[in-house]
Every structure is written in C-alpha cells, then in structure tokens.
Amino acid sequence: MAGTRFQLLSTFSRQFSSLNNVTTVQPKIRIDEIRGRRLSIFDKEHKRQQDLIPRLEKIEVTYEGLNDEKTTLVMNKGVSTPYNCAQHINEQLLKRSVVAEVNGEIWDMHRAIPADCTLKLLHMKPEDPHQATLVNKAFWRSCSFLLGAIVESAFQDEISVCLHSFPPANVRSGSFVYDVQLNLNDWVPSQNDLRQIAASFQKFVRQDHIFQRLDVDSSVALKMFEDNAFKAEQIPHIATKSSTGRSVTVYRVGDHIDISRGPMIASSSLVGRCSIAAIHKLNSKLYRFQGVALPSEIHINHFAFSVLESRARKLNPARTPELKSN
C-alpha cells in the first residue's frame, strides 16, 4: 500500500499546485544537465586522485569494538575506508554505523584511511554523550544536505532553483535547514506541496545512496559550481579556511553534489522518518526550507513526532544569509 502511494505522489511531485502564477522568462538549463556535468567532473577528479596512488601499501587498522575488544585489520593505504573495515567485521556494524572515529577524530565511513590508526564505529545510539553530540550533528548536517538534493530537483523546469547554503548543524533548534533561491514571487506553499516534497525526500532516502567524499582543488570546485552564483562566491572563502588554503570538500549523494565540510553519515538509508515542516520566505526570493527527521534506528510514536513537527514549523533562528549578487 505504502509503495503505491509513494509512486502516486512522486508522479505529481514535479507539479506543484500553487505555482500557476509563474511567468516563464527564458528556457533554463535543465537541472539534469547541470547535474550530469557536475558528476562527470566529480568522476574525472576521483579517478585522477585514485591514479595518484602508484602501488598499494598496507596499513594496520586496530578496530576497538565492544568491551574494548581489539581486532587488527590489514588494509590498503589511501584506498580502504572504515566501511571496508566494517565489511570484514560483521554485517550489523556495516548497516548500523553512521560515522567512524579514526584516532579520536570523527571520520566519514566512505573516506579513505591514510595511515595506521585505531578505529571505532559509531551508531545513532551511543553510550557516550560526547559521541552522541558528534553523531547527532553529522546526522542533522546530512539531512540538510539531502534536503538540498531534493529541493534542487523538485520543481518544474521553468522555475530556477539556486541552492544557497545550509547553516551549521544545530539539533537544538528543532529543524534542519536549507536556504534556496527560487524565482517565485510570494509563493505560499500549501500543505500538499510540503507533503509532496517530503514524499520525494523519503523516496530518495530509501534508495540507499552513499555519501561519497572528495577533497578537490578550489579551481575544480569552481568549475563544478559555475551554474550556481552563490556557491561560486562561497568557494574562495571556504578554500582559504581549509588547511592547505586551496582545497574544498564536496560530497556526492546519488547524482547530487554539494559543498560541505562534513563529516556526513554513511548512507541515506540511515535516515528514517522525516517530514518537511515549513518553507519560510526570508527576503527577496530566498526561501528557507525546514524539516525534521529521525534516524531509522530510532522510532517514536506519532504523537511525539507531531510535537517535533509542530516545533519545526517555526522559523529556524539560524543566521540569514546576506545576498550580494542582486
């Protein structure tokens, strides 16, 4: 039943009910084309970085499991990821782990390990409060990221969607956020629109896309995001803040690519119940999309979730971005 309902919703998801007043100005480049171009750059850069490793060297990874039980794994330097380590240990770890801890530093599940290290795998129900805050933040950040991916492709072709950014993850604010520029004047999203975005979010998440991380040079990043004025503007700032002063971290989920410092969760299927709570208009054409989601590992009853939803409807207090290019 649920499956058929999703299919029905998704067929309508690209046609929003309250968008009749939109005037089509010029034929835009379709989002699929932009995405295809970004993906080809991403793949090329990924391949180039892999080719830089002349021959495989071995490293020793010490996995610290339950009750401080230690397992030593011999892995490939610069190629093997914590996910590969989990593949050698057990299936539950593989499915459950959200992020890894490499030498005490929080690390993506799909990021190559550069040297000998100790490894811990964290899930969404940790015993340690410090780990819990890190894991929650990674989850919240990933939800923002996924929201961006959905919003970018949710609208009809004549509406230009330009992703701006998402603020640092703050779980206590009650909602995850993505700020997006739409060329719509005074769009008031109906309850049905929200539901349709939520349905496409859920549908996308269920496809089990991994979060692939890639550190690229700022010039490559600029080429990737030349269609997005906001991102192109942000990239030099982000690059100067990085350790080398030139690199930018991008993530890929499915066919969507975005900039984020990370770390992100291992896979989109770790997101469970979700809801797009509200869309607020910030200033001219900039809309704030807000949602709330729970990990697939955590189940709460519908009343408690409705409490979270109603809180997420209020405008998130995160800093409003200032627009220069207007």
Added chain:
Amino acid sequence: MNQADLSKLVSALRIAVKPKPRRFSCPEGPAGRLEKLRATVTALVKYERIELNHPRAEEAQGYAERLISDAIRNGDCHKHTMEMADYWLNEKQLVHKLFKVLAPRYQNYNSSFTRLVLGPKTYPGYYVGTAILELKGNPFPALQPETHNYHYWLHNVLLEEAKKEFRSARQDRNAGTTESVTAES
C-alpha cells in the same frame, strides 16, 4: 480503628499476588498441590533459574517471595520461620543457603527477589506457555538485553527542547493574562 497494621505482622510482597490461589488438578487434593509447589520452590532456591509452566511458576513465586522475606525479617533463630523453611525446602542443605546466602543478598533490595519472564511458546502446543522463574542476583547471564534511553540521543534532545519551549510559552501566556487582569482591576 483498632486493627493491627498488617505490614507489621506479614511482610508486604513486592509482586502482584492473585486474590485466589490456583487449584492445580491433582488427585491428592490440596496436599498434592502443596507438594508440587514445594518441589518448585526447592528447585528455585537450588538452581536459581528454572523454566516451567506459567501457572505453576506464578503460583510458586509468591511462596518463594514470602519465604525469603520472612528469612530476612526474622533470621534463623525464629522458630516459626525455621519450621517454614524446613517445610518448603525438601533438601535440607538449602535451609542453610536460604539464611546464609539469600537473606544477606536481598537485605537491601527495594524490589521483589524473584523475576518471572514469559518463556518461548511451542506452536502448536499448550496455550498457556512456559515461563522462566529466577532469583535476582543470580550468577547467570541476563535473560533480556539491557535497554537504555539516554537523554543525549537525537529524539530525546529534540523532545527536551520542545518541552522547554512549550513551558516557556506557557509561562509567558500566564504572565500575560495576570498582567491584563491587574491592568483591568
């Protein structure tokens, strides 16, 4: 009004006791029933964890609880308690265990001394199913996994913040109404 405080005469059990005793079908009558229960209580004290039919486990649990609480309350110099221990425990070395091992173990417990867990059901089979009756603090590994629900897990953080916001909103509302009332008066 002059009624004696019941908890001073009989120790209150920390389990739910059924109002009527179960009558097991046995040809020997009530004496046979007690014989069965004695065997169960003895086995429980001896092995500390037993698996048996649910009705009998639930029935025996009360007798075991009462025996242990009396042993804690009165000690081994009390004549009646010693007679009861002698009656309920078929193997006499277990009387020593009751007073020297179990009574000190449960001295400071605030909960019941035994735990009754529903056991696996065989299908098709006897519909009541089995139960596992155990003394708490036994040396065996736990029957059920420990369940936690920490306040720093994601859903609890979200709910906690929602609660805070709700309370502050209510406080503001109340403050607003009292202000308007005073302004009117």
